[in-house]
Amino acid sequence: MKNTTILVLQGPDGTTADLAPVVAAAHAAQGRLCVMHLGPVPLLTFTMTAAPYAVPVIPESWIEKRNEMAKRLSVKQSETRDHLVKEGLTGEVSTLCVEPAAMHDQVAIRALFADLSVVQNSLRSDSNAFDNVVYGLLFEAPGPVILNAEARKNALAPETVMIAWNSSIHAARAVRAALPFLKSAKEVLIASFDADPSRYGDGDNPGADLATWLSHHGCTVTVEEYVTGRKSTAQAIEARAQEHNVDLVVMGAYGRSHWSERFFGGTTNAMVKQQGMPVLLAH
Known part of the structure; x- marks a missing residue:
């Protein structure tokens, strides 16, 4: 930008x-x-x-x-x-x-x-x-805030970006904040974890509407759904990011109370603490 x-x-x-x-x-x-x-x-x-x-x-x-x-x-x-x-x-x-x-x-x-x-x-x-x-x-x-930019040489000029998508307002704000990175990236992966299509009214395929919007901006987009299984959501995000060798993860931050996450744990708190993957956060 x-x-x-x-x-x-x-x-x-x-x-x-x-x-x-x-x-x-x-x-x-x-x-x-x-x-x-x-x-x-x-x-x-x-x-x-x-x-x-x-x-x-x-x-x-x-x-x-x-x-x-x-x-x-x-x-x-x-x-x-x-x-x-x-x-x-x-x-x-x-x-x-x-x-x-x-x-x-x-x-x-x-x-x-x-x-x-x-x-x-x-x-x-x-x-x-x-x-x-x-x-x-x-x-x-x-x-927006970027953490761990030192972990990838292309973190601030990413070629591959993964969006951790849950159809929430916080995730949508993060995507809008990251739009300059998404438009310049070669590949954008929209990743939904344990998606519940009925929760946010995001259609039968969570992320499809977001993919349409980003495609209109000229982004090359892929949509994937993942099951976390025995892993936490944060662990699943990191694993998929490593698997796809992404330069930057984009996600909404603190969809529930900051203090609740701080004392009881949560996806945002875990992604803030990890140091292996660059992450762009917005609340």
Whole structure:
């Protein structure tokens, strides 16, 4: 998609080499690349001085850790700015050094005017930070999110795309968000798992209407139905994606409560945690 703005979320151990796929995508789209270096810091706990004034006292150890992280991010910011200049790309480079629980709304604000957000695996070193960033991008920002772009060299310029289709509004939003990728791909596979044709009124063959719509956009489409058997839906999605050697999986995210999936498990939660397959998510 021409003139795309891509937002990249990178952890404190991320490198300029990690940016290679998104740099290539930005060049191909004549787009802008905005990089945000995230540094999670420990939860702040403080004590109170004695009455009557009771002034809060912030531990020096916390201040030291916060300042150390801020310095690390500042170095990363300078390196990335130099790298983008060298690559001839426009954009901006910023840092965010806060507790993980405060990250979701901050990254969501940055993503408001991005066409696509890419969360890099260097952020997975802090699972709380990673989860909060993904939550903020999915629930508080308008664009799609791509995870594990590092896992396939063509993840951001996919030749083969698999849509995990269940006829839901979330899946439909993901397909619309992924339309530029689908139109440029050589092959699009619409995969339904344990399909229930009567549930959403999607006709006798779930995915057929979607295939007609995508074909009208010029996509080369195949529709397949799969039975998960003893596998979970997430495991079945990964297995079929590996079998067809797809570059990107497209799926709706959190069709049921985010907290329900987080505590009891679910397809979205499992696909967010896996690192072997690039996946585009939209809620």
